[in-house]
Amino acid sequence: MPRAARLLTAKEVKAISKPGLTAVGGVTGLYLYIDPKSKGRSYVLRYTNASGKRCHISVGPASTITLKDARNSADEMRRRLLQGVDPIEDRRNRAIEAERAQQVEAAAQEEEQRTVAYCSELFISERAQSGFWNNNQRGESVARAYFKNHINPVIGHIPISKLTAKDVYQMLLPIWQSTTDTGKNCRSSIFQLYRWALARGWCSGDNPADSKGVLAVYLEPLKTARKKPQNYAAADVKEIPLLIKALLSKKTSSYLLTAFSIVTVLRAKMARLARWSDVDLSKRILRIPEANFKTKGRGDHIVYLSSAAIKILNLLPRYSNDGYLFPSPRTMLALSDNAMRAVIQQLHEERLAEDGIGWIDPILSQKTGKLCMITQHATARASFKTWASSGENRKRFDVDAVELCLAHHLKDDYNGAYNRSTLEEERRAVMEAWGVYCLSQASDLLT
Numbered sequence: 001m002p003r004a005a006r007l008l009t010a011k012e013v014k015a016i017s018k019p020g021l022t023a024v025g026g027v028t029g030l031y032l033y034i035d036p037k038s039k040g041r042s043y044v045l046r047y048t049n050a051s052g053k054r055c056h057i058s059v060g061p062a063s064t065i066t067l068k069d070a071r072n073s074a075d076e077m078r079r080r081l082l083q084g085v086d087p088i089e090d091r092r093n094r095a096i097e098a099e100r101a102q103q104v105e106a107a108a109q110e111e112e113q114r115t116v117a118y119c120s121e122l123f124i125s126e127r128a129q130s131g132f133w134n135n136n137q138r139g140e141s142v143a144r145a146y147f148k149n150h151i152n153p154v155i156g157h158i159p160i161s162k163l164t165a166k167d168v169y170q171m172l173l174p175i176w177q178s179t180t181d182t183g184k185n186c187r188s189s190i191f192q193l194y195r196w197a198l199a200r201g202w203c204s205g206d207n208p209a210d211s212k213g214v215l216a217v218y219l220e221p222l223k224t225a226r227k228k229p230q231n232y233a234a235a236d237v238k239e240i241p242l243l244i245k246a247l248l249s250k251k252t253s254s255y256l257l258t259a260f261s262i263v264t265v266l267r268a269k270m271a272r273l274a275r276w277s278d279v280d281l282s283k284r285i286l287r288i289p290e291a292n293f294k295t296k297g298r299g300d301h302i303v304y305l306s307s308a309a310i311k312i313l314n315l316l317p318r319y320s321n322d323g324y325l326f327p328s329p330r331t332m333l334a335l336s337d338n339a340m341r342a343v344i345q346q347l348h349e350e351r352l353a354e355d356g357i358g359w360i361d362p363i364l365s366q367k368t369g370k371l372c373m374i375t376q377h378a379t380a381r382a383s384f385k386t387w388a389s390s391g392e393n394r395k396r397f398d399v400d401a402v403e404l405c406l407a408h409h410l411k412d413d414y415n416g417a418y419n420r421s422t423l424e425e426e427r428r429a430v431m432e433a434w435g436v437y438c439l440s441q442a443s444d445l446l447t
Helices: 010-015 067-082 087-113 116-129 139-155 165-176 180-199 214-222 237-248 253-263 268-272 307-314 338-355 362-368 376-388 399-405 424-438
Strands: 020-023 030-034 041-048 054-061 285-288 301-304
Touching: 010 067, 030 067, 041 067, 054 067, 054 087, 067 087, 116 139, 116 180, 139 165, 139 180, 165 180, 165 214, 237 253, 237 338, 237 376, 237 424, 253 268, 253 307, 253 338, 253 376, 253 424, 268 338, 301 424, 307 424, 338 376, 376 399, 376 424, 399 424
Parallel strands: none
Antiparallel strands: 020 030, 030 041, 041 054, 285 301
């Protein structure tokens, strides 16, 4: 058994200047070590491990710990060594555990920082940078508005990984019954955001905004009291020629756009975003890219241009081969969603001042008990459908051709899967007749 080292005092230890190891006593194997080069001083413990290998471990710098603290630490190491705990392995394991704990803490902090509001900003910015809304100028601003005005004030502070269906329900509750479109769009926005975060590994599990998941259970009781969607107001079919005459008399971009959308029975977005590069005048067609559709997955839509539609196009200045058909005169960008609404509003007010009625939907006005101003959407779509399905027209036109003019899927047992015909000849006949009817009182304005 090795002879116990003499117990040195703190003063004696401080006086040691010889490089190398000097036993300080008090604990077997405790030494003061002076580095020959740097002259740095530290306490070390020398011991033999379970395998019989001589080892040494630093107890601490002599500049930061006292001799008493060094003896206490070394004594604790010796005690744990008798219990089978190797000091070096123990220190290594503690360091690993501390690093792991730091990583867990850092991950937890990052998780808390990835709130719905934080993620929505990254999500929208990423879409904008990738060109997701290139064909929808208001797409980014609308997306931001949903989060800013409805989503973030209620659930923006919640980490995306902790978002639940109940949270989504609480956000939707004030708007789900009163503003149905806003409610649906907010739910869809959260659904897309969560799916985006899921792809980045920031969350896991079922999407809390899934309309067929747990959220559906929360929303089920609200169905019966939910505000029923109201049909858009459409112009009386008999007044379509007068409306087209009123529109063409102005000859500004927004008025011509409104007239063109009615003559071609197009949705507002399809007409607003149409470009000259989509038009083939030799073939008398306008190609509507799928990106301009309200819903995706149908492919491009071909509009067979009638003589009336061509005449309206001939009124338009052509600023560039890839420019919009109906650009804003100030910015040369596509007109906004409000452009045609403002046109209808202006015409309505002018006529209201004359006859006290204005441009209204007579059927919807009678049903609701109030005057319902017409809309571009219903006039371009519902009025056309009524015209094509009434009187002699019902016998003249192929029903499927009328549906395809409206860019509708054919309804059959196989969802149109076996009907590959474009019915071009039939559709051209429908559109030509509709165009003739629309311009029946405005032909002098297109000469």
